[in-house]
Amino acid sequence: MISLTHFLVVGALLFTLGLVTVATRRNAVGILMGVELILNGANVNFVAFNHYVTGGVTGQVFALFVIVLAAAEAAVGLAIVLSIFQTFKTIDVRHADLMRE
Amino acid sequence: MDSFLPLVDENLRSALWFRPEMALTFGTLILFVLDVVFRRSAARVALLSAAALAVLAAAAGLLAIQPPDAQSLFNGMLANDAFAIFFKWLFLAAGALTVVIAAQGRDFPPERIGQFFALLMAIVLGMFMMASATDLLMVYLSLELVSMVSYVLAGFRKGDRKAAEGSLKYVIYGGVASGVMLFGMSYLYGLTGTTSLHAVGAQLQGIQAGSAVSVAATRIALVVSIVFVTAGVGYKVAAVPWHMWCPDVYEGAPTPFTAFLSVGPKAAGFALAIRIFNTALAGPASPATGFAVALAGIPWPAVIGVVSAVTMTLGNFTALGQTNLKRLLAYSSIAHAGYTLMGLSTVSDRGVQAVMIYMLVYLVMNVGAFLVVILVAEATGSESILDYRGLSRRHPVAAVAFAIFLFSLTGLPPFAGFAGKWYLFYAVFERIDGPGGGWYAWLALIGALNTAVSLYYYVRVVRAMFIDAPYTADAPAIRARPGYQLLLGGFSLAILVFGIWWTPMIRWTQASLQLFRG
Numbered sequence: 001m002i003s004l005t006h007f008l009v010v011g012a013l014l015f016t017l018g019l020v021t022v023a024t025r026r027n028a029v030g031i032l033m034g035v036e037l038i039l040n041g042a043n044v045n046f047v048a049f050n051h052y053v054t055g056g057v058t059g060q061v062f063a064l065f066v067i068v069l070a071a072a073e074a075a076v077g078l079a080i081v082l083s084i085f086q087t088f089k090t091i092d093v094r095h096a097d098l099m100r101e
Numbered sequence: 102m103d104s105f106l107p108l109v110d111e112n113l114r115s116a117l118w119f120r121p122e123m124a125l126t127f128g129t130l131i132l133f134v135l136d137v138v139f140r141r142s143a144a145r146v147a148l149l150s151a152a153a154l155a156v157l158a159a160a161a162g163l164l165a166i167q168p169p170d171a172q173s174l175f176n177g178m179l180a181n182d183a184f185a186i187f188f189k190w191l192f193l194a195a196g197a198l199t200v201v202i203a204a205q206g207r208d209f210p211p212e213r214i215g216q217f218f219a220l221l222m223a224i225v226l227g228m229f230m231m232a233s234a235t236d237l238l239m240v241y242l243s244l245e246l247v248s249m250v251s252y253v254l255a256g257f258r259k260g261d262r263k264a265a266e267g268s269l270k271y272v273i274y275g276g277v278a279s280g281v282m283l284f285g286m287s288y289l290y291g292l293t294g295t296t297s298l299h300a301v302g303a304q305l306q307g308i309q310a311g312s313a314v315s316v317a318a319t320r321i322a323l324v325v326s327i328v329f330v331t332a333g334v335g336y337k338v339a340a341v342p343w344h345m346w347c348p349d350v351y352e353g354a355p356t357p358f359t360a361f362l363s364v365g366p367k368a369a370g371f372a373l374a375i376r377i378f379n380t381a382l383a384g385p386a387s388p389a390t391g392f393a394v395a396l397a398g399i400p401w402p403a404v405i406g407v408v409s410a411v412t413m414t415l416g417n418f419t420a421l422g423q424t425n426l427k428r429l430l431a432y433s434s435i436a437h438a439g440y441t442l443m444g445l446s447t448v449s450d451r452g453v454q455a456v457m458i459y460m461l462v463y464l465v466m467n468v469g470a471f472l473v474v475i476l477v478a479e480a481t482g483s484e485s486i487l488d489y490r491g492l493s494r495r496h497p498v499a500a501v502a503f504a505i506f507l508f509s510l511t512g513l514p515p516f517a518g519f520a521g522k523w524y525l526f527y528a529v530f531e532r533i534d535g536p537g538g539g540w541y542a543w544l545a546l547i548g549a550l551n552t553a554v555s556l557y558y559y560v561r562v563v564r565a566m567f568i569d570a571p572y573t574a575d576a577p578a579i580r581a582r583p584g585y586q587l588l589l590g591g592f593s594l595a596i597l598v599f600g601i602w603w604t605p606m607i608r609w610t611q612a613s614l615q616l617f618r619g
Contacts, residue, residue, distance in 0.1 A: 008291075011284075011287070015280075015284050018280065019277070022273065022277055028269060028273075031273055032272075032273075032276070034277075035273070035276035035277060035280055038276075038277065038280030038281065038283075038284065039280050039283060041284060042280065042283040042284040042286070042287045043287075045284070045287035045288065045290075045291065046287045046290065048291075049287065049290055049291035049294075053291055053294055054290075054294040054295070058290075058295075058296055059290060061238075062237075062238050062290070062296065065238060065241070065242060066241075066283060069241075069242070069245050072245075072249060073245070073249060073272075073276055076249050076252050076253060076272065077252075077272045077276065079253075080252060080253075080256055080265070080268045080269050080272050081269070083256055083259070083265045083268070084265045084266070084269050086260070086265075087260060087261070087262050087265045088262065088265070088266075093269070093273075096265070096266045096269055097266070098262055098263060098266055099263060099266060099267070099348070099349045099352055099353070099428075
């Protein structure tokens with residue numbers, strides 16, 4: 001029987017994997033994928049809490065909004081990665097590090 | 102179908118209280134159209150900036166005729182209250198100043214300035230909603246609206262390495278911070294079963310009941326989720342440890358937008374933080390003392406106090422070594438976020454009032470400081486402190502105005518920055534004698550020491566301007582646009598007048614303390 005705990009574990013795993021991805025990836029697109037994992041970890045929690053705890057639709061609607069915003073964020077993020085590629089000729093984030101003191 | 106009718110009625114009623122936001126929404130769209138209409142016009146910049154100011158004026162007019170009746174809008178998504186209206190005026194002022202500065206400067210090429218104005222209106226709209234959000238969903242949506250447009254505008258300069266790098270760092274840090282906040286919100290939703298901030302507060306009040314073990318477990322989960330939510334807010338106000346994007350984004354963004362970023366979204370972040378912490382995580386202030394208590398025994402005021410102390414210390418000490426004025430002002434803005442967090446950590450009406458006064462004063466002095474940076478950069482093409490040497494001879498008005506802004510940022514009397522700092526420290530001192538308030542004395546001490554440290558790097562700039570000889574012997578006199586000089590004079594005058602005559606600021610913020618509590 002699948003319980004709330006199982007979903008929460010999956011959500012927490014997705015969140016952690018997302019953070020690890022962001023922290024370790026050098027490819028800018030890979031980092032953006034890590035951000036998506038973080039958002040989806042939260043989404044799993046929202047839908048699971050909605051189903052097992054609160055009822056109604058609040059959590060599901062929240063998750064829908066997050067999905068839409070994640071798409072918008074991916075669009076903006078990829079546009080910025082594109083401009084990084086045009087100026088630096090690479091999307092390795094180690095090279096995009098001019099400003100530092 | 103009948104069950105939906107009350108919801109529709111509520112939305113129609115709320116729309117009457119949503120007119121400033123609607124003016125901004127349609128203004129954004131109209132500006133995009135006008136951008137195309139005036140494509141070949143010779144007076145393109147003048148027409149588009151007039152249109153942008155007209156949009157802000159329309160929003161201001163609609164805001165002015167709207168009575169400040171505290172009430173919930175859109176089924177608990179937003180609140181209309183005097184607190185939100187105060188910050189909305191602040192955002193309109195920040196937006197208008199940015200339009201006026203950007204219209205005169207060369208930071209934006211004429212063919213792209215229409216897009217900038219349109220996107221700027223979208224940010225102002227997002228900040229309006231940040232100040233009035235009363236639901237976790239609305240908190241997230243408004244924060245993301247401001248953030249996403251900011252990512253785009255931070256990288257507005259095409260083909261510029263610093264701009265591209267700054268916006269990449271911004272989008273990565275911003276995405277992670279808002280994702281972490283969202284994850285914390287999902288736990289908060291699961292623990293309390295609601296997304297309304299007021300209902301969260303009501304739920305937390307009842308958490309003391311139940312067996313000791315379950316209360317302790319709930320409290321741990323609550324602390325984790327609240328720390329996660331704080332990440333989103335802390336990133337918006339650039340508090341340590343979520344400040345890493347700040348110097349790079351400030352340096353890479355077009356300077357007028359940097360000025361906007363350092364006052365607008367920061368003030369919006371504080372409005373949102375006060376709304377979340379003082380309505381969902383603390384009870385109402387007691388009428389006798391003016392203090393409120395954190396709900397469910399979660400020690401968040403102490404956490405905010407520690408964040409505040411670390412933020413101001415790190416900001417000030419890193420600013421000491423900066424030679425680029427934009428980076429120096431970026432670290433100084435981190436330090437100022439630290440000072441302002443002191444007001445949030447007091448959980449009292451006085452603390453909220455201090456934050457409001459500080460953000461008001463900070464708006465004038467920081468936009469003024471960035472205006473001098475714009476002025477000098479236009480003449481010399483550089484933001485290095487070396488190019489400020491001998492500025493008192495090359496452009497006395499700018500040098501004197503910059504000195505006023507820097508002393509005001511330090512918090513010296515008789516400048517307005519002193520009024521802001523005095524109120525913040527007063528709010529903290531008041532708390533020392535309160536229950537469990539010993540650590541506030543340490544916070545006040547750290548704040549005072551930091552003010553002394555900040556004097557060092559602000560005076561370094563003043564010394565370069567007034568005492569040092571110009572970097573090169575033939576450094577040309579700087580010619581500034583009359584519009585800039587007028588703005589500098591206006592800002593300096595405002596800082597001097599309100600540094601002595603505090604009454605209007607205090608009266609206005611006092612009248613704006615009313616926070617809608619469901």
